[in-house]
Amino acid sequence: MWKNFCSLFRKDCQMMLDGKFFLVTFGSLMIYTLFINFGYVNFMNAELYNVYLFDPQGTQQGISELIAPVTSLEELNTVLSEDVNGVGIDASSGTPDIVFYFGSEKADHHRADYALSLLRQDKQYTARTVGTNTPELKKRKEMSCELLFIEIIAVGFLGIASVLFKEKQMGVIRVHAVLPFNKSLFIVSKIMVFLLSDLIFAGWMTVLNIGFHDAAGILPNVLVQTAILSLIMSLTGFGCTLLLKDFRQFSLVYLVIAIFAAAPVFLSANTSVKMAWIDWHPFYHVYMGLKNACFGVPVTNPVYYLCSVCGIVILFQIVQTAFHKEMGKEG
Amino acid sequence: MRGLMYQLKSVWKDKFCIMSFLLPIIVALTLNFIGGIDLSPVSEFHFGVLENDLSAETVSWLERYGSVAVYESQEELITAINEPSTNMIGVKADGRSIQTMVSGDELDLFRQTADTLPSLYMGRENAKQISLTVLKRPDMMAGLQNIFIAMTLIVAMFMGCTFNAMNMISEKENGIDLVNQILPMTQSGYVMQKISVGFTGGCLSAVLTACCYFRLPVKHAILMLTLIILSAFTAALIGLFIGKFSESLMEGVVYIKIIMIIFMAVPLVSYLLGARGLISVFCYFVPSSASFEGIMNLADSNKPVIAKDIFILAAHGIIWFLLYLLISKWQKKHA
Numbered sequence: 001m002w003k004n005f006c007s008l009f010r011k012d013c014q015m016m017l018d019g020k021f022f023l024v025t026f027g028s029l030m031i032y033t034l035f036i037n038f039g040y041v042n043f044m045n046a047e048l049y050n051v052y053l054f055d056p057q058g059t060q061q062g063i064s065e066l067i068a069p070v071t072s073l074e075e076l077n078t079v080l081s082e083d084v085n086g087v088g089i090d091a092s093s094g095t096p097d098i099v100f101y102f103g104s105e106k107a108d109h110h111r112a113d114y115a116l117s118l119l120r121q122d123k124q125y126t127a128r129t130v131g132t133n134t135p136e137l138k139k140r141k142e143m144s145c146e147l148l149f150i151e152i153i154a155v156g157f158l159g160i161a162s163v164l165f166k167e168k169q170m171g172v173i174r175v176h177a178v179l180p181f182n183k184s185l186f187i188v189s190k191i192m193v194f195l196l197s198d199l200i201f202a203g204w205m206t207v208l209n210i211g212f213h214d215a216a217g218i219l220p221n222v223l224v225q226t227a228i229l230s231l232i233m234s235l236t237g238f239g240c241t242l243l244l245k246d247f248r249q250f251s252l253v254y255l256v257i258a259i260f261a262a263a264p265v266f267l268s269a270n271t272s273v274k275m276a277w278i279d280w281h282p283f284y285h286v287y288m289g290l291k292n293a294c295f296g297v298p299v300t301n302p303v304y305y306l307c308s309v310c311g312i313v314i315l316f317q318i319v320q321t322a323f324h325k326e327m328g329k330e331g
Numbered sequence: 332m333r334g335l336m337y338q339l340k341s342v343w344k345d346k347f348c349i350m351s352f353l354l355p356i357i358v359a360l361t362l363n364f365i366g367g368i369d370l371s372p373v374s375e376f377h378f379g380v381l382e383n384d385l386s387a388e389t390v391s392w393l394e395r396y397g398s399v400a401v402y403e404s405q406e407e408l409i410t411a412i413n414e415p416s417t418n419m420i421g422v423k424a425d426g427r428s429i430q431t432m433v434s435g436d437e438l439d440l441f442r443q444t445a446d447t448l449p450s451l452y453m454g455r456e457n458a459k460q461i462s463l464t465v466l467k468r469p470d471m472m473a474g475l476q477n478i479f480i481a482m483t484l485i486v487a488m489f490m491g492c493t494f495n496a497m498n499m500i501s502e503k504e505n506g507i508d509l510v511n512q513i514l515p516m517t518q519s520g521y522v523m524q525k526i527s528v529g530f531t532g533g534c535l536s537a538v539l540t541a542c543c544y545f546r547l548p549v550k551h552a553i554l555m556l557t558l559i560i561l562s563a564f565t566a567a568l569i570g571l572f573i574g575k576f577s578e579s580l581m582e583g584v585v586y587i588k589i590i591m592i593i594f595m596a597v598p599l600v601s602y603l604l605g606a607r608g609l610i611s612v613f614c615y616f617v618p619s620s621a622s623f624e625g626i627m628n629l630a631d632s633n634k635p636v637i638a639k640d641i642f643i644l645a646a647h648g649i650i651w652f653l654l655y656l657l658i659s660k661w662q663k664k665h666a
Contacts, residue, residue: 048443080466090464099464106375108465110396110444113451116461120454127445130421131413131434138415138436162581251584252350269416295415 004181008189012163016193019166021159025151025201029208032147036209040143041136051115052079055091064118087115133295137214144209145294146266148222149287151205152198152229154258160194160237161250168241168326177327187319191234198230199223210294221293228308229286235315242322282311338528341498348494352536355487359480359543376444377419379411385424392455393422408432420445428453478602480544481626482595485619487540488562489594491533492570493587495525499574500583518659525574529567534559551629554637558629561644562622568651575658598623618647 016022053060053067054076067089070076076088080101088099096119098112133141167173176186206215206222215222236257244250265287268278278284286308289299299305343349376397380390381404393399400419402408412421413434418441421432429452431445502508511521537559547555569590577583597617601610602624614620625640 047439048447095462097462097464099466101466104375106395106397110376110451112461112463113396113454114444114447116457117447117450117454125431125446125449127420127431127433127442127448129435130409130432131436133415133434133436135436135438142415158585165581247580247584249346251347255350255354291415 001182001185005185005189008185009192012189012193015163015166016159016197019159019162021162022197024159025197028151029201029204032144032151032205033208036140036143036147041139049111049114050083050086051089051118052076052086053089053091053119055089057092057094059094060089060091060096060119062121064121067118085111087111089115089119137210140210141294142291144205145291148202148205148226149229149290150262151201152226152233153262153283154254156194156198156230156233157237157257158254160190160234161241161247161254164190164238164241165247165250173323173326183323183327184320187238187316187323190238191231194234195227195230198226202226206294218294218296221296221298222290224298225286225290225293228312229290231312232282232286232308232315235312235319239315239319239322242319242326335524335527338498338524339531341501345497345501348497348532351490351493352532355483355490355536355540356543358483359487359540376441377417379408379419379421381405381408381423385422385429389422389424389429389452392452420448422448425449477627477630478599481623481630482599484537484540484544484626485562485595485598485623486591487537488533488559488622489566489569489591489619490536491529491563491566492573492590493529494532495529495567495570496573496577496583496587497580498528499525499571500577500580503574503578504580518663522571522655522659525571526564526567529570530563533563533566537563545630547629551635554635554641555626555629557641558622558625558637558644561641561648562618565618565644565647565651568648568655571655572651575655593617594619602627615643618644621647 051067052070053063054070054073056071068079070079070088073090073092076090076099080086080088080099084101085103086100090097090099096116098115100108100111100115102108103111173186176183202222203219206219210218240250240253244253261281261283264278265281265284268281268284269287269291285304289304292299378393378397378399380393380399380401382401385393390399400411402411408421409432411417412419412432415436418437419434420441423430423432428449431448433442433445435442499508502511538556541555541559545552545555573583573586573590577586594617597614598620601614601620621640621643625635625637625644628635628637628640
């Protein structure tokens, strides 16, 4: 049995090599790494609102250095229309009048009070820091985790289809019906190729983008979560390939998964927008598992792991049934 | 004309194309009629406080700025502050004033807010007497939602490339491409038909999507239509390139995916990061940047200035078209 598995595994690896799958994966790793190291980390930042003061008579004394003075009302209007998040203070009448474009009700309260607070110099206060991550490390971890998730969901899912549809159309699956070995081996060998490739990808992605020193502690947990996601996605991809007629139909399912399944997960997991139904979304939990592992707080709830194992077993059973059906088409 | 009808009929039968056609319209309808996803929490601050620590007056003062979550113990509060998906600011009582806590990994915006919060608290009485002038933003598209809308419209405009690319690839796979070569049809006639297929699909999809979102005055509607027409034309030309260079359906799908990702990511990233100078000029090499800028401009201001965007899109159309002709000629010579 082991020998059969090895030869199947070798054949699958060869097919993936020929199909340039590994090349695509390697290319994505390079692009992601370049993007994180030279793009995202450097550019992504947001500062508090700019405050502009128009005070021709100089009535306001002891103002903060953060206030940018303007010389006329027209100039104040122009800067505000260009920087719509900015806040203007018109002190031409002697008492400050706060002017700004509507943002949202609560943010506007803060903008007005903040602008006003800059009119007097208070002693500098620094908030207490209770976390261990630096802003750069957080950005690196966040983006690495997101790209890892996208890669496995999108590229891995598409990759299994590219290999399997070829075999399906060529009738290779049906040939397996008469081959003297355990039929599950065919599925297991394919899934293993993708699992290994995903694990290697995840390992490199973590080390290259989070840094070896910081990655060492979190890597085992990241790999466990990657394995769960990879098994779910490759089994889903396998099932879809067997159940759907051709690549055209497959790409529709792919589109639905990529847009409708992944988008709400990203929205809920990365922002404070929480949708009530998101707890029912299986990808949300897997993504959060991956993200928490990246941030060094791995999921310890046994229910999560139990559900993941059950999900993988059920998917495997479905795939096995579909595989037998596909083999039996000519049998 | 008859040829074109056949082409459109074959596209109509292709589920992939129909799905691509309907996708942006469905998203538009969903966003429009369900009211979209509530994105207001993104622009708010989030504060975490300890139970029985702050006075009710302080809590309601914090609620003016954002949401306040109450935690039973210090550990729970610190865990919530460190939670990576939020930028929560912890607030504790400190005699007559307050203390703030941050995780240390948030954007400068939140750190600065936490640093200045005690000062705002001390000056809260003064703040009540201040006079405010809130200027109205054009409320056609508010906050982050307009980015969603512009992105959906970009997808609809540039989805046109799917129609003719898929059409050309399936012709290649079925051998019709070879038959075409012996039919009495000129190369230019063939190109025109293929462009028309992509152009019609992209235009229709984008117009329907735009109708779901906008109630524009006539002058703006004409500008929007010009943007749509030019974008759909460029998309059809890109589809022509994809169709020409992909040998199999799978290859074509991969190319379309890559192009759509680039077309969505470049304008979005440059908009969010506020790209200026040379980088913004480079962004215009991707045609969707000009379309995105045009749509945002049309929706955001009463006097839209989109002549530059129209010019860039027109230039894209001409350059891509000439490039395609040149490549075809070169290939014919070396065939």
